[in-house]
Amino acid sequence: GAGVSQSPRYKVAKRGQDVALRCDPISGHVSLFWYQQALGQGPEFLTYFQNEAQLDKSGLPSDRFFAERPEGSVSTLKIQRTQQEDSAVYLCASSLNLDAINQPQHFGDGTRLSIL
Amino acid sequence: GQNIDQPTEMTATEGAIVQINCTYQTSGFNGLFWYQQHAGEAPTFLSYNVLDGLEETGRFSSFLSRSDSYGYLLLQELQMKDSASYLCAVRDRADYKLSFGAGTTVTVRA
Numbered sequence: 001g002a003g004v005s006q007s008p009r010y011k012v013a014k015r016g017q018d019v020a021l022r023c024d025p026i027s028g029h030v031s032l033f034w035y036q037q038a039l040g041q042g043p044e045f046l047t048y049f050q051n052e053a054q055l056d057k058s059g060l061p062s063d064r065f066f067a068e069r070p071e072g073s074v075s076t077l078k079i080q081r082t083q084q085e086d087s088a089v090y091l092c093a094s095s096l097n098l099d100a101i102n103q104p105q106h107f108g109d110g111t112r113l114s115i116l
Numbered sequence: 117g118q119n120i121d122q123p124t125e126m127t128a129t130e131g132a133i134v135q136i137n138c139t140y141q142t143s144g145f146n147g148l149f150w151y152q153q154h155a156g157e158a159p160t161f162l163s164y165n166v167l168d169g170l171e172e173t174g175r176f177s178s179f180l181s182r183s184d185s186y187g188y189l190l191l192q193e194l195q196m197k198d199s200a201s202y203l204c205a206v207r208d209r210a211d212y213k214l215s216f217g218a219g220t221t222v223t224v225r226a
Contacts (some may be wrong), residue, residue, distance in 0.1 A: 004158070031212070035216075039219050040218070042219050056213065104162070109158045
C-alpha cells in the first residue's frame with residue numbers, strides 16, 4: 001500500500017508476556033519514528049532510525065523496550081515482560097529524509113496494546 | 117525538552133471558523149506542525165510552518181510567530197467531518213523528532 005502499515009492493529013497480552021509490534025514504512029522513506037500515545041494525549045516520542053541506524057532511543061521508557069530496523073525498511077518494537085502501564089497505542093511514522101526540512105512525518109494507524 | 121500548550125476542547129457550528137492556538141517552550145525549534153486525528157485512526161499531516169507568517173491550504177491555514185513562540189491553526193467553513201482531535205507539534209532542531217501537545221478536540225455541530 002501507499003501508507004505506513006502497522007500490525008497487529010490490536011494486541012492483548014497478559015502481564016509479563018513479551019510482545020512484538022511491526023511497522024512497514026512508506027517505500028523509500030529513510031527515517032522511521034516510534035511514538036507512544038496514551039488515551040486523550042498526544043503521541044510521545046520513543047525512538048527513531050535513519051536507515052538501519054538507531055540515532056535516538058532517549059524516549060524508550062525502560063530497558064524492557066527494544067526497537068530494531070535491521071535492513072533499513074521494516075521495523076519492530078519489542079516490549080519484554082509487559083506491564084499494565086505499557087497499555088497504549090503505539091504509532092509508527094516515516095519520512096522521506098531526515099535532513100529535508102520540508103518532510104513531514106506520515107503515521108500509521110497504530111497498534112492498540114492492552115495488557116491485562 | 118519541549119512544552120506544548122493548546123486548548124483541550126472547542127465547539128463550533130457548521131460553516132463557522134475555529135482558531136486553535138498553540139504556544140510552545142522549546143530547547144530548539146525547527147518547525148511547527150499540525151496533524152488531524154480521528155478517533156482510532158492515524159494522525160494525518162495538515163500543515164507546517166518554519167518561517168513566520170501564514171500558510172494557506174484550502175480551508176485550513178496555519179500561522180507562526182517564532183518571536184512569540186506561538187502559532188495557530190485556522191479551520192474555515194467547518195464541516196461535520198472536521199470533528200476530530202487537532203495536534204500541534206514542534207520539531208526539534210537537533211534530531212527532527214516531534215513533540216506533541218495533548219490535542220484539541222473540535223466538535224462541529226449542525
